[in-house]
Amino acid sequence: xxxxxxxxxxxxxxxxxxxxxxxxxxxxxxxxxxxxxxxxxxxxxxxxxxxxxxxxxxxxxxxxxxxxxxxxxxxxxxxxxxxxxxxxxxxxxxxxxxxxxxxxxxxxxxxxxxxxxxxxxxxxxxxxxxxxxxxxxxxxxxxxxxxxxxxxxxxxxxxxxxxxxxxxxxxxxxxxxxxxxxxxxxxxxxxxxxxxxxxxxx
Numbered sequence: 001x002x003x004x005x006x007x008x009x010x011x012x013x014x015x016x017x018x019x020x021x022x023x024x025x026x027x028x029x030x031x032x033x034x035x036x037x038x039x040x041x042x043x044x045x046x047x048x049x050x051x052x053x054x055x056x057x058x059x060x061x062x063x064x065x066x067x068x069x070x071x072x073x074x075x076x077x078x079x080x081x082x083x084x085x086x087x088x089x090x091x092x093x094x095x096x097x098x099x100x101x102x103x104x105x106x107x108x109x110x111x112x113x114x115x116x117x118x119x120x121x122x123x124x125x126x127x128x129x130x131x132x133x134x135x136x137x138x139x140x141x142x143x144x145x146x147x148x149x150x151x152x153x154x155x156x157x158x159x160x161x162x163x164x165x166x167x168x169x170x171x172x173x174x175x176x177x178x179x180x181x182x183x184x185x186x187x188x189x190x191x192x193x194x195x196x197x198x199x200x201x202x
């Protein structure tokens with residue numbers, strides 16, 4: 001039975017509990033991503049790597065606490081599967097490309113540094129996009145501007161403006177797939193309403 005409209009003591013208690021649950025959820029999500037990254041770095045998923053990832057991830061979160069990164073999105077399994085398939089395809093394709101460069105006699109690839117401004121400049125999206133881009137051979141994150149949401153990355157084997165444009169488009173496509181997989185409804189509308197070309201700077 002509800003009390004008078006001006007009476008609020010009965011509803012003052014729940015928010016702190018939800019806040020604690022939210023922090024635990026964010027910590028669990030961060031630990032899960034650290035375990036995923038750990039297994040990707042080893043290149044193999046097995047029980048030893050999973051246990052090692054849990055230990056290393058737990059130690060990182062315990063001894064090197066990061067600023068709180070809130071997760072206000074929603075996990076979408078189908079979009080997450082699409083992201084994983086595309087990421088695996090890009091990983092294999094880029095690995096073959098870098099291997100061809102390594103064994104091609106007398107070939108000297110030209111590198112370039114580009115800036116890509118993300119459309120969703122949250123800490124979580126910056127971290128996930130930067131991690132996904134860095135794990136693909138041939139690209140390396142050099143710097144991250146948190147205030148403007150800009151990634152500065154080194155791209156291997158560029159031949160002209162078309163290659164730089166393609167690298168920017170790939171980075172923004174990675175961001176779009178991540179937002180579709182774990183972003184909020186507002187973030188999803190933002191990446192769907194803005195075409196990729198809008199985030200490209202010459």
